[in-house]
Amino acid sequence: MKLKIVFSIFSLVWLSAKAQLPYGFVYVDDEIPSIKVELRYFSTNNFTGKVVDGYTDDVVILTKQATKALKKIQKQLLEQNLSLKIFDAYRPQRAVNAFWKWAKNVNDTLMKQEYYPNVAKKNLFKEEYIATRSRHSSGSTIDVTIVDLITNKELDMGTPYDYFGPESWVSYEGITKQQNENRMFLQTIMNKNGFRSYPKEWWHFTLRGEPFRNIYFDFIIE
Template sequence: FDLRYTGTNNIFGISLYDSSEAFADTETAAALKKAADQLATRGYGILVWEAYRPWHISKLASDLLPKDKKSMLPSPDKGEDRNTGRAVDVSLYDLTSGEAVTMISDFDEVSVRQFPGFTGGTEEQRTLRDLLVSVMTKNGFTQGKEEWWHFTLGDLKGWQHLNIPYGQIK
């Protein structure tokens, strides 16, 4: 894990969570494990940047963002997929070195590089992004439209947006 909102290495520069654990619903965790197992055969592991996000953290994040970056996050008014426990923000790391691989952009980079269809970067970065997308989608995830690192498992119809603080999750 490299849970970015548990420390200061994020767009806000402050910690948003008191926990260093990532949470997801059971199906999402199982699908993520299958994807990780498939990537391991290629020498990569899944680096989790974020998973379940309580609604109050979505609201706080929205409030903290400068006006010119508000479009980066969904409005917290209706909740978002991260509030269901069925969305994850992920990247890759090298299993041999244990180091994160260099992808097309960093987590929460607000630039054209964040978009899934970005054609810049190096060939290796695009190949790694495409590998991640391929394995995640084969395991039931849909890639987000605005962030190459964002994936949601299945259809969210009928899924409730939750506001359970991390310390109360069992």
């Protein structure tokens, strides 16, 4: 009930003039037109195998502060013929709820071989791959990789995005030297520009001093 009250306050008081975004949020491609986007949960190419509830368009939404930090990173990468590629950013709470519901259905293993081949689906909660709350819903967390603009290919990070397993941990040693260097390059440029990393997912970063910490928004992505 408390969360619902918080959402009501934000929706009534902090409503943006543009496209029903709460005040403090922006469309990232409006601010950084060169950034690449592949919003995985707006497709079937994700661990659920379905378009996820709350994703109705292939657009990226973040807080203004997180976007400002990303803009600096993108500028530095472009100077090296590289670009950020965004897999996920702001995530509605209803999408997190959909992940929770999916994880409880242990018979739905359509994407197991690609995303969690070595983890029993019944253990996804216990091993903290799925949770009932996500930093993404606070609007300053982003999942990213780096693309080489010469080849238009993603740098090899050793695992696919959203791979459930220790192979995705930043410190995992069972990858090649080049894969490790790519991971460290991503970690370094993100960390130096205001983000903190998550040790168990090489792609996951949250803005330090995020403005809406522990507030979980649920407006749809459109």
